C-alpha cells in the first residue's frame with residue numbers, strides 16, 4: 286500500500302506515490318468527470334459552440350507553449366505570432382508543395398518552428414527582460430515581412446489555401462471532427478507540460494527564471510537551457526499554428542501579427558504565469574470573452590437599436606477592462622482564483638483558510 | 641599535492657583592484673578559513689573559483705580525483721560544478737518560488753539524466769530516475785534536519801533556515817570542495833553554533849574539503865584547520881588558528897579592528 290487514508294487527509298508512505306501527478310483520490314474523480322464532459326460536449330453543443338471549443342483547444346496549446354517560455358523560464362517573448370506563423374506556413378507548404386501527409390507534416394512543421402525558436406532565442410544569451418522582448422519583436426517583424434513579401438513561397442498577402450485533410454475518412458475542417466483532434470492535442474500538451482515541470486529539465490527551466498547565477502553554480506548550463514526553452518516552447522506554438530492551418534484550411538498572415546503575440550501574452554497573464562491550468566483558463570477566457578460580449582451586444586441591439594453604432598467600441602473597452610480588473614484583483618491569475626475555490630471546498634463546511 | 645591551487649590571481653573592477661596577485665591553496669580534506677576586513681576580496685576569491693568572475697591574470701588549478709589537472713579559470717560555472725565544486729552565497733541565492741525539496745532536487749541536476757522529451761513523457765525510466773534522486777535528497781534532508789521544512793516554499797522561510805537550505809542544496813551536489821560565504825552571517829548564537837556543527841560534521845563524516853569565509857573569529861578559531869588572511873586582495877597571513885591570532889600583521893590589519901571586537 287502506497288497511501289494511507291485518515292479522516293484528516295492522505296499520508297504518503299512512498300516517494301513514488303507522493304511524486305505522482307494526481308496524488309489524491311478526489312483529484313482522480315475530478316479528472317474522470319472532466320474527461321466525461323469533454324466526451325459528451327460535442328454531442329450536445331451546436332456548431333457555434335463547437336467552433337469556440339476548437340478555438341479554445343488551439344489557444345490552449347499555444348498558451349501552454351508561450352507559458353513554458355515566459356512563465357516558467359522567465360524569457361519574455363513578443364514573437365508568439367511569428368512562431369505560430371512558421372508552424373502554420375510550414376505545415377501548409379509541406380502538405381501542399383511537398384505532398385507530405387498531414388500526420389507527417391505537422392510534426393515536421395513543429396520541429397522547424399522549434400529550430401526557428403532556438404535561433405531567435407539567441408539574443409536571450411545576452412539580453413534580459415524588456416531588452417529581450419524588443420529582440421523577439423524583431424523576430425516578429427522579420428517573419429511578418431517574410432510572410433507578406435516572400436511571395437513565391439508564401440503567396441504573399443494572398444492566403445495559402447489547403448485541401449481539407451481527412452481524419453478517418455471525414456473532413457478535418459468540420460468542427461465536430463476537428464474537436465477530437467483538438468481535444469487530444471490540448472490534453473496531450475497539458476500532460477506533457479505538467480510532466481516536464483516535475484522532472485529534471487523542467488526544474489532547470491524554472492531555476493534559470495528564478496536565479497540564473499545560482500542555477501549555473503549547481504551545474505545548469507544556463508545558455509543551453511534558455512535555448513532549449515525557446516525550442517520547446519516554439520515546438521508547441523508551431524503546433525498551435527499548424528492546427529489553425531488545418532482547421533481553417535487557410536493560412537493568412539493576418540492571423541499572426543504582433544496583436545496575436547500580445548493577445549497570447551494576455552492569456553497567460555490573466556490565466557497565471559507558470560501554470561498549465563492557468564494557460565488553459567486564460568486561453569478559454571480570452572477566446573470566449575469576445576464571443577460573450579458579442580452575444581450580449583446582439584441582445585442589446587435588438588432591444589435598443591439606437592445603441593448599435595457604439596457597440597464595437599464598447600466591446601473593445603469591456604475586453605480591456607476585464608483584463609485590467611484581473612490584473613488588479615488577482616495578479617496571480619485565474620489559476621490562483623481556482624486554487625482559492627478548491628481550498629475553500631477542501632475544508633468545507635469549516636471556515637478555515639490555508640495561508 | 642593540494643586540491644586547489646590559486647597562483648598570482650588578479651581581478652579588477654574598473655579602477656578597483658579586488659585581487660592583487662593572490663597565491664593560496666586548499667589542501668585535500670582540510671577545513672580552511674578565509675578571513676579579512678570588509679572589501680578585502682574574500683567573495684571575489686570564491687567567485688573566481690566557481691567561475692562567476694574571470695580573473696584578469698593568474699591560474700586556478702583543481703587537481704581531480706583521477707590526478708587530472710583542471711584549469712578552472714577557463715571553465716564556465718556549470719563545468720566547474722561538474723568537477724565537484726559547490727558553494728553558497730553571502731546573500732543567499734535560492735530558488736525562492738520553489739519548495740525546499742525542489743531546490744534540493746535541483747542540486748542533483750548533474751547527477752541525473754533526462755531531457756525535455758524524457759521529462760515530458762515521464763514514463764518508467766524518468767520516473768525511476770526521479771525517485772532514485774529523491775532518495776539521495778532525503779539523505780541530505782535527514783543530515784541537515786530539514787524534515788519539517790521539506791514542502792515549504794523557500795521564500796517564506798526564516799533567514800537562518802534559508803541558510804541551512806542553501807547549504808543543503810550545495811551538499812546534494814556531492815561536492816569534493818565546498819565554498820561557504822559567511823554561512824553564519826545574521827544568525828543568533830544558537831543558530832551559529834548549530835551551523836558550525838554542521839560544517840564540522842560534513843567535513844569529518846563526508847571528507848569534504850571546505851573553504852569558509854566568516855567574520856565571526858570565534859567560530860573560525862573553533863572549526864578551522866588552517867586560516868588564510870586577506871587584505872587588499874593579497875595574502876597577509878597564513879597558519880594554524882592560534883598562530884594567526886598571534887600574528888602582528890594580522891592583528892594590525894584585521895583583528896584589531898574586527899567588526900565584532902573579536903580580536904581581544
Ligand SMILES: Nc1ncnc2c1ncn2[C@@H]1O[C@H](COP(=O)(O)OP(=O)(O)OP(=O)(O)O)[C@@H](O)[C@H]1O
Nearest residue numbers: 653656657658677678679680681682683684685730
Ligand atoms: N561586481 C563588482 N563590481 C565592482 N566592484 C566590485 C564588484 N565585486 C566586488 N567589488 C569590489 O571588489 C572589492 C572586493 O570585494 P569582495 O566582495 O571580494 O570583498 P569581501 O572581502 O567579500 O568583503 P565583505 O566582507 O564585505 O563581503 C571591493 O572593493 C568591492 O567593492
Ligand SMILES: [Mg+2]
Nearest residue numbers: 682683684730
Ligand atoms: Mg564578501
